[in-house]
Amino acid sequence: MASTRAQDADPYLLLREQLRSGRLHPGQRLVEADLVESLGASRALVRAALSRLAHEGLVDKELNRGARVRTVSEDEAVEMTQARAVLEALAARHAAENASAEEIEQMRALIAQMRTFLGQNDLLSYSDCNARLHGLVQTASHHATAQRLIANLRAQMVRFQFRTILVPGRANESLAEHTDLVDAIAAHDPDRAESAMRLHLSHVAETLARTKGAEGLGAD
Template identity: 30%
Template sequence: MKRPMDITYEYLKEKILNGTFLPSQKLNEIDLSKEIGVSRNTIKKVLLKLEKEHLVVTEDNKGATVKAYTLEEVINYFEIREVLEALIIDSAIKNITDHDILKLEEIYNKMESTLNEVKFVEYPTLNKQFHNIIYSLSSNKQAVEMVNMIKSQLQKYHLRTILIPGRNESSCHEHKAILSAIQNRDPSAAKIAIQTHIANIRKTIVSNYNLLM
């Protein structure tokens, strides 16, 4: 049975990441306590935890609000992620097996099928599975941890890129280039492919920032 802390944490984090709680929205402790059915002290502890993950901002005498990122901050985070993803995939290729490549191929084929069948809702989950296999194979666990933190912070922007016409198709082509480099066990090509992919996400967000807010 989950503890009240865990239930509250998962509930609030999901609401923030899926956009139910909007950037700069005030998070009232009393209202949340009643809504979730936990003590106000539990809400306080969870908000402090979310603040450490850069999802919430707390101020004395003002309470907590959902963290709002400026366009410059979003760009900076994606530029950092480009560097980290290159480090991750470089070490992952050194550890990859034929079985791992088969799993990536299977996921990629499903990604392609969702687009052909216009099942866009399923695409982000497959996308996440594809990258998670690469992360699991990397020996640079610190880089993986930092990337996951960045992805968590910017998830609400990233997920909404599926609404941009043509972005899913471009993403699929980018994943094919990543897969091809991995199949060839070519770290140089893999680093270029992954960095191109992340750079294109960044460019899509920059070009459509107002729509994605």
């Protein structure tokens, strides 16, 4: 029986969250009848949700074969990270202009946690803080369009989100880059914040390109 939460929620939002979190895996079949049962939604709403997700590049729909979670190639992942660099740099610029004292304090706290987790070689926890920091920068930007586009790109890159931190030396570089970013936002310096974010994600894209064929655990 479908849960109350599933019955009350939009199937598009539920599926999108499952895609973004990695609970649905690349290449996994999305059977309408199964989704109707698990989400407690009508077939029409499930079909509409799958069409919307296909339009966003998260799902592949094949004639007479149903839908599957889209598999992103390594080359596409590099391109998406390059696109993220532009969008997240824009968000960082606006965050430097708009971040509140409370948001800056939260960013500083996340940097402190990242430093602690890195010292403990706890890469999973480091990765979680990393994602929360990027999300907080986007929230502080108050740039809704950038946030929406970034979310779409990140959702397609779930299988790559843990790769680059295992590259020798990358972990310390990542922490330094995030620290510079938060310092720029705290100083309310839009040019510096934009540059720091663009530099950070350009390094992520370069590392992804160098490590094609590798699978690992880490963060950007």
